[in-house]
Amino acid sequence: MIEAARNIDTTGGKTFQYQDKLPNLPIPDLKNTIQRYLTAVKPIQTPQEYEKTKAAAELFLNNEGPKLQDELKKYATDKMSYIEEFWYDAYLQTTDPVVLNLNPFFLLEDDPTPQRNDQVVRAASLICSTLTFIEALRAKTLEPDVFRGTPLCMSQFTRLFATSRVPTDNGCYIAPAEESRHIVVMARSQCYHFEVFDENGAVVMNEKEIASNLRAIIHDATQVPVTDIAKNAIGVLTTENRRNWARLRTELQQDPVNNDALQVVDKALFVVCLDHVTPSTIEDLSTNMLCGTYKLDHGLQVGTCTNRWYDKLQIIVCKNGSAGINFEHTGVDGHTVLRYVSDIYTDTILRFAKTINSQTKSIFHSHNSQDNAPGRRGSAASATSQGFDSNPRRLEWRMTPKVTMGVRFAETRLSDLILQNEVKVLEFNNYGKYFITDMKMSPDAFVQMAFQAAYYGLYGKCESTYEPAMTKTxxxxxxxxxxxxxxxSVNFVETYFSSASDSDKLETLRKALKAHTALTRECAKGQGHDRHLYAMECLWDRTHIGEKKPLIFTDPGWKTMSHTVISTSNCGNPALRLFGFGPVVSDGFGIGYIIKEDGIAFVASSKHRQTERYLATLEAYLLDVQGMLMKEKYPGGLSQRQRLLAMEEAHEMINGYSYFDNGDVASDTSSHTSNSSSSVTRKVGKRLVLREN
Structure with a gap:
């Protein structure tokens, strides 16, 4: 399933200069893994349940475990990572829809230049910066990621662009198109495409030319009758159950015209979704970036939910210029997409600065000033005669009865899915990283304990909670x-909601923070228990077919641990306003958060589990703990001058953001191939006539 992605070159150049120096992810000692597992599962079990789980774990350690550990080590001898193939299979073998289940979203901050907060201008700017990023990545001049002096693996960047998740009857696979030269744009659920790189791999369209294409696309899309928008929304099939999508894709491919159109989308560098709406609330805006909007007009779906292609990286831009990213999660994690988003957001600002001061430099070494270049349309010879056609073309689908019904039912099932979930936002502005650090606490651990306290305060119990630690070192x-x-953490929340003194509450909080920080460090070193045990379970299923599974994997404790009720992820920097994803279990919460300098942004989703009330409880806790900490630090009260001095003291302690300071936690220690054929994709679809600006 991942062989095609592995064949992409990740050697040489500045970008991949550290790849051959990176160590392999270690396989932890089995005894330590079992102890970590028991330590993790104990707080979410009754004493009786824990004793059964402990017995199952000890049985595994003394029987099947050591042999399976040896088998895992042998399996990993020729692998770059012992968990990688199993991890890909976990994503690619699922049959559930990827929307709301796998794909996260980022909401970008508004462009600081007001004139760019227009849909076409903002989209053209983001496209232009993305093309420059891709050009630098392909030239291997993109700066490598480094965290606190330690290089990070850059392999995920090869799967960020020009790849597609393709469904089959036996699971999905990732199809790369390394020579891709075009992008796909969606407007009112119609698909368009145009070329942006020439045959030599150089960006050949400037920002104004891209904007001209986008205007032509929007004009053409508005001519489509409302009654026909959802009928031809092939992109909605990517929201289907993966087996249904595979079946309908096979039906589409029977027609050469449809097959060519599918190839155009699959091989595109990325997809741009131009939405015809301006969400009125921050919740609506977040929902739009996560799964699109639901809106009916005389029983017909006219929301943005059909204006998506979830098998690829998507740049989504609303009518008012609000922009975000929705990405296919199989091959990339949040910190990789964060780096990309940070770079293009910075580049859009620097390109504007260059219009004021021509000496302003780009952050990309391969930058060729395409924003000021004349472009192919400005040359004497026509673009078409040079073998390059930059005019957009609309993809036209031949709808068979099966495909027509498939699109209809996919839309209604997607609409059900959207209505079954809710997204709520808390932009907490009372304090953030500065204040927490000033209190000598870890910001991430502090927020994690807030999640525990809020859930306990609402439901009176603790549940399995997940946070990813980055292992890209x-x-x-x-x-x-x-x-x-x-x-x-359990001791802390029980103490917090008791009649204990504030000093006792803060003492147990600090102890819980210390434990979480220590656990984070171990996990970032690859010394957790989840991935190790999961790899062992997968290896057993693969090599011990027909044999009775070890009790540790059938014991209820394993299921309890894997049933993540509170799934969280910390990923952000000043380029992002919000970050979120759907719940991973039916009775759970999905919480994306960004710890900012003077605030914390939360996006919580659930299948209508009092999400707003949970965030209200979380906010009340954050304010209450702030009061305790301020009272402890300033027992005699806090004057206005002391407040100002405290703020200045906190600011001096922080040296600003790096890409990963507030992202997923990192360690602080040292078969299906697809070659793009532009000559084929260039002429697919109806060519649009450009309109004057």
Whole structure:
């Protein structure tokens, strides 16, 4: 399933200069893994349940475990990562829709230049910066990621662009198109495409030319009758159950015209979704970026939910210029997409600065000033005669009865899915990283304990909680699971909601923070229990077919641990306003958060589990703890001058953001191939006539 992605070159150049120096992800000692597992599962079990789980774990350690550990080590001898293939299979073998289940979203901050907060101008600007990023990545001049002096693996960037998740009857696979030269744009659920790179791999369209294409696309899309928008929305099939999508895709491919159109989308660098709406609330805006909007007009779906292609990276731009990213999660994690988003957001600002001062430099070494270049349309010879056609073309689909019904039912099932979930936002502005650090506490651990306290305050119990720790300091590293609910966190929340004194509450909080920070460090070193045990279970299923499974994997404790009720992820920097994803279990919460300098942004989703009330409880806790901390630090009260001095003291302690300071936690220690054929894709679809600006 992943062989095609592995064949992409990740050697040489500045970008991949550290790849051959990165160590392999270590396989932890089995005894330590079992102890970590028992430590993690104990707080979410009754004493009786825990004793059964402990017995199953000890049985595994003394029987099947050591042999399976040896088998895993042998399996990993020729692998870049012992978990990678199993991890890909976990994503690619699922049959559930990817929307709301796998794909996260980022909401970008508004462009600081007001004139760019227009849909066409903002989209053209983001496209232009993205093309420059891709050009630098392909030239291997993109700066490599480094965290606190330690290089990070850059392999995920080869799967960010020009790849597609393709469904089959036996699971999905990732299809790369390394020579891709075009992008796909969606407007009112119609698909368009145009070329942006020439045959030599150089960007050949400037920002104004891209904007001209986008205007032509929007004009053409508005001519489509409302009654026909959802009928021809092939993109909605990517929201289907993966087996249904595979079946309908096979039906589409029977027609050469449809097959060519599918190839155009699959091989595109990325997809741009131009939405015809301006969401009125921050919740509506977040929902739009996560799963699109639901809106009916005389029983017909006219929301943005059909204006998507979830098998690829999507740049989404609303009518008012609000922009975000929705990405296919199989091959990339949040910190990789964060780097990309940070770079293009910075580049859009620097390109504007260059119009004021021509000496302003780009952050990309391969930058060729395409924003000021004349472009192919400005040359004497026509673009078409040079073998390059930059005019947009609309993809036209031949709808068979099966495909027509498939699109209809996919839309109604998607609409059900959207209505079954809710998204709520809390932009907490009372304090953030500065204040928490000034209190000598870890910001991320502080927020994780807030999640525990809010859930306990609402439901009176603790549940399995997940936070990803980044393991990209290792070759092909992804993440390890931090299980935030610990004995210390349980002790803290029980103390917090008791009649104990404030000093006792803060003492147990600090102890819980210390435990979480230590756990985070271990996980970032690859010394967690989740990935190790999961790899062992997968290896057993693959090599011991027909044999009775070890009790540790059938014991209820394993299911309890894997049933993540509170799934969280910390990913952000000043380029992002919000970040979120759907719940991973039916009775759970999905919480994306960004710890900012003077605030914390939360996006919580659930299947209508009092999400707003949970965030209200979270906010009340954050304010209450702030009061306790201020009272402890300033027992005699806080004057206005002291407040100002405290703020200045906090600011001096922070040296600003790096890409990963507030992203997923990192360690602070040292078969299906697809070659793009532009000559084929260039002429697919109806060519649009450009309109004057």
């Amino acid at each position: 290792y070759l092909h590293g992804r993440t390890e699971a931090i299980r935030s609910c610990t004995d210390d």
